[in-house]
Amino acid sequence: MITLDQVSKSYDGVSRVINNLSFEVLEGEILILLGSSGCGKSTILKMINRLIDPTEGRIYLDGKDIQQQDPIELRRSLGYVFQGIGLFPHFSIRENISMVPRLLGWPEDRINNRYRELLELVQLSPEIHADRFPDELSGGQQQRVAVARALAADPAYLLMDEPFGALDAITRDSIQQEFLDLKQRLNKTIIFVTHDIIEAVTLGDRIAILHEGRLEQIGTSEEIMENPATDFVRELFAKSVKFWKGFKNIS
Amino acid sequence: MNITSLTDYIIERLPEIWQRIGEHIFLAGISTMTAVLVGIPLGILAFYRPGLRGPLLGIVSILQTIPSLAMLVILLALFQKIGVIPAIVALILYALLPIVRNTLAALQGIAPEIIEAARGIGMTEWQRMRLIRIPLGIPVIMAGIRTASVAGVGIATLAAFIGAGGLGEFINRGLALSNTRLIFLGAIPAALLALLVDLVLGFIEKVCDPKRNRHWSHRFHFALKLSIVLIPLFLLIPVFISSPPWSSQTAGSSERNETKGINVVRIASKNFTEQLILAEMMAQMIEKRTHLSVDRKFNLGGTIICHQALKRGEIDLYAEYTGTGLMAILKLPAMNNPDEVYHRVSEEYLNRFNLVWLEPFGFNNTYTLTVRKQDAVQNQWKIISDLIPMSSKLVAGFSGEFQERPDGYPGFQKVYGFKFGEVHDLDPGLIYQALAKGAVDVIDGYLTDGRIPAYNLISLTDDKKFFPPYYAAPVVREEVLNAYPDLREALAPLGSLIDNTTMRVLNYEVNGNRRGVSEVVTEFLQDKEVL
Numbered sequence: 073m074i075t076l077d078q079v080s081k082s083y084d085g086v087s088r089v090i091n092n093l094s095f096e097v098l099e100g101e102i103l104i105l106l107g108s109s110g111c112g113k114s115t116i117l118k119m120i121n122r123l124i125d126p127t128e129g130r131i132y133l134d135g136k137d138i139q140q141q142d143p144i145e146l147r148r149s150l151g152y153v154f155q156g157i158g159l160f161p162h163f164s165i166r167e168n169i170s171m172v173p174r175l176l177g178w179p180e181d182r183i184n185n186r187y188r189e190l191l192e193l194v195q196l197s198p199e200i201h202a203d204r205f206p207d208e209l210s211g212g213q214q215q216r217v218a219v220a221r222a223l224a225a226d227p228a229y230l231l232m233d234e235p236f237g238a239l240d241a242i243t244r245d246s247i248q249q250e251f252l253d254l255k256q257r258l259n260k261t262i263i264f265v266t267h268d269i270i271e272a273v274t275l276g277d278r279i280a281i282l283h284e285g286r287l288e289q290i291g292t293s294e295e296i297m298e299n300p301a302t303d304f305v306r307e308l309f310a311k312s313v314k315f316w317k318g319f320k321n322i323s
Numbered sequence: 324m325n326i327t328s329l330t331d332y333i334i335e336r337l338p339e340i341w342q343r344i345g346e347h348i349f350l351a352g353i354s355t356m357t358a359v360l361v362g363i364p365l366g367i368l369a370f371y372r373p374g375l376r377g378p379l380l381g382i383v384s385i386l387q388t389i390p391s392l393a394m395l396v397i398l399l400a401l402f403q404k405i406g407v408i409p410a411i412v413a414l415i416l417y418a419l420l421p422i423v424r425n426t427l428a429a430l431q432g433i434a435p436e437i438i439e440a441a442r443g444i445g446m447t448e449w450q451r452m453r454l455i456r457i458p459l460g461i462p463v464i465m466a467g468i469r470t471a472s473v474a475g476v477g478i479a480t481l482a483a484f485i486g487a488g489g490l491g492e493f494i495n496r497g498l499a500l501s502n503t504r505l506i507f508l509g510a511i512p513a514a515l516l517a518l519l520v521d522l523v524l525g526f527i528e529k530v531c532d533p534k535r536n537r538h539w540s541h542r543f544h545f546a547l548k549l550s551i552v553l554i555p556l557f558l559l560i561p562v563f564i565s566s567p568p569w570s571s572q573t574a575g576s577s578e579r580n581e582t583k584g585i586n587v588v589r590i591a592s593k594n595f596t597e598q599l600i601l602a603e604m605m606a607q608m609i610e611k612r613t614h615l616s617v618d619r620k621f622n623l624g625g626t627i628i629c630h631q632a633l634k635r636g637e638i639d640l641y642a643e644y645t646g647t648g649l650m651a652i653l654k655l656p657a658m659n660n661p662d663e664v665y666h667r668v669s670e671e672y673l674n675r676f677n678l679v680w681l682e683p684f685g686f687n688n689t690y691t692l693t694v695r696k697q698d699a700v701q702n703q704w705k706i707i708s709d710l711i712p713m714s715s716k717l718v719a720g721f722s723g724e725f726q727e728r729p730d731g732y733p734g735f736q737k738v739y740g741f742k743f744g745e746v747h748d749l750d751p752g753l754i755y756q757a758l759a760k761g762a763v764d765v766i767d768g769y770l771t772d773g774r775i776p777a778y779n780l781i782s783l784t785d786d787k788k789f790f791p792p793y794y795a796a797p798v799v800r801e802e803v804l805n806a807y808p809d810l811r812e813a814l815a816p817l818g819s820l821i822d823n824t825t826m827r828v829l830n831y832e833v834n835g836n837r838r839g840v841s842e843v844v845t846e847f848l849q850d851k852e853v854l
Binding site: 118121123144145146147148152154155156158159160161162171172175221 | 436437439440441442443444445446447450454455458459
């Protein structure tokens with residue numbers, strides 16, 4: 073379980089990018105952080121793996137304050153899929169996926185088994201893709217590799233920062249479906265950042281809606297749609313509710 | 324010149340060409356390698372310490388703006404040594420800027436999202452440097468190394484000015500003798516070498532570029548192995564194809580003869596024809612008339628370099644001029660009587676430096692203003708004062724030394740009371756040609772210079788007796804004279820052997836008739852029956 077307790081972040085000491093934020097991520101769920109760009113979604117993920125430290129408040133991972141932990145070990149224990157993928161262009165797919173196990177000092181044969189397993193898990197072929205380089209793969213394939221890399225050391229938590237944002241609509245659709253199947257099999261706790269309401273509704277067990285660094289509402293998509301807590305949430309969902317109704321009428 | 328004689332000319336010098344190329348690669352190679360070993364860590368340091376960036380880049384930039392010759396002379400003063408060491412240090416200092424700058428740029432130039440990913444998956448600072456920044460920055464760093472290497476091959480030609488050998492040796496000698504063939508002999512291999520280095524490093528740079536090479540990590544390792552093998556091989560070339568640069572042919576061997584107990588006399592010369600002839604003359608006399616062997620350290624970059632080397636015992640003797648000793652070295656006021664000058668200089672040298680002036684060769688190679696013969700006839704110029712009416716229209720070309728020395732242009736203006744319309748600073752090796760080709764109208768010629776008749780020039784009489792006497796004589800370390808008593812005897816026959824006309828003829832044989840120095844010297848000594 074990840075707990076944020078009254079977390080704030082300010083870069084200039086005046087304006088707050090994250091303002092007094094508290095919520096919990098429950099064991100085994102996908103929590104979606106939904107909001108427009110600049111609302112501080114990515115900052116939250118970066119604070120959880122200590123790429124950024126909060127100005128105020130505490131973050132607990134399984135009850136332990138992450139500020140008390142070694143940041144390097146903490147990061148290696150969390151899977152992270154970066155916005156814009158962030159694969160290392162000079163390493164092959166195999167080397168990219170094996171990076172964290174290698175940093176953790178796994179034995180060679182275990183690493184070899186693991187990358188094959190992971191490639192198959194994300195529906196790539198170890199024979200065809202392992203020795204290729206990131207720019208030799210399509211966007212969707214790169215995205216799968218990024219997920220495989222995040223899963224490499226079998227972390228209990230997965231942080232995903234708009235992982236499918238750069239994909240075309242059709243590819244995104246199928247990869248989202250795959251991702252849900254994958255999630256069923258893996259039993260990970262996932263925080264997933266997006267600005268796309270449809271993606272949030274499709275993938276999320278619960279959704280946390282952020283606006284200007286504040287939490288507007290947190291709950292399942294049904295709860296939020298039926299019972300929006302603020303005007304902002306109501307307006308945000310108004311369009312998509314229309315869309316869903318229209319979608320249901322057609323079908 | 325026909326093809327056969329050109330080929331012969333090259334073949335004859337082939338062993339030396341190889342040796343010089345070897346020395347050149349050694350100088351450029353060892354200095355670039357050291358600069359890489361120093362520069363890359365400095366670049367990394369600058370990357371981590373933004374506060375150091377400005378000062379560090381400032382210093383390496385300033386180092387690069389110091390003119391190469393000035394740098395060599397500064398280091399010479401600093402190290403108190405001629406030869407390989409100051410040359411290599413100078414080359415290292417020049418190579419630093421491109422390497423430090425490119426290393427810093429390479430490390431800064433990595434896409435921030437890649438660095439964030441590296442941090443985010445839990446790489447330590449050092450792992451990010453080793454696994455991400457350096458491998459991705461290699462092409463840019465390699466480009467810096469390539470720039471430094473190519474420049475290094477070029478600058479290394481100047482190392483010969485301080486006796487460090489290399490292809491500059493030919494260029495220097497060529498300039499001293501105004502022999503274009505010799506200049507090409509140094510310049511063409513140096514240019515080819517620079518091109519070769521550029522090609523090889525360009526290839527390695529390409530191979531290392533992860534954007535151009537799919538499976539670059541393998542290629543990178545290949546290239547790394549290749550360079551680990553090739554670079555030391557390059558450095559070993561001098562050892563295999565010739566004697567290594569620290570052997571007897573070049574400087575840097577200063578302490579050798581003492582330590583090994585071999586009886587070697589080290590003779591130096593400045594970088595102009597007459598000095599080469601006198602040095603060769605003394606060398607042949609010693610070789611023929613004593614059991615001593617001679618180490619020729621010819622063509623050092625000037626009076627100060629020769630004198631410093633002699634004082635420090637890096638060389639044992641060279642020919643100096645009384646006037647130069649009096650004013651340039653001892654900083655004493657000018658005197659006109661040749662005997663007085665000689666006695667004063669001998670006395671002071673012995674007291675101050677333990678250096679002995681032997682009997683002068685006999686000729687007086689003073690400065691004199693020199694003009695084209697046709698101008699002299701046309702304007703009826705015979706003495707220097709004849710120039711006064713036209714002086715403001717005349718363009719002078721003077722050597723750097725002449726413009727600075729009190730017995731040169733500054734004193735000249737006081738005594739004669741006029742100056743020239745324009746004065747250009749020219750290399751002493753080029754001024755005669757510049758005058759003959761009409762680029763300038765007046766130069767500071769030497770009275771005995773063979774190029775005066777060769778180029779159809781004429782010297783004007785010093786009617787105000789301004790220029791002091793410049794009688795040449797061997798200057799020897801007292802210690803060496805005591806250690807080898809037959810040395811003095813061996814050189815004695817050279818005393819008063821050469822008058823002004825004879826010296827001019829000898830100089831002309833070399834400059835005008837393009838004959839080899841040692842050949843001219845041997846012929847002369849045999850003719851005088853002193854060998």
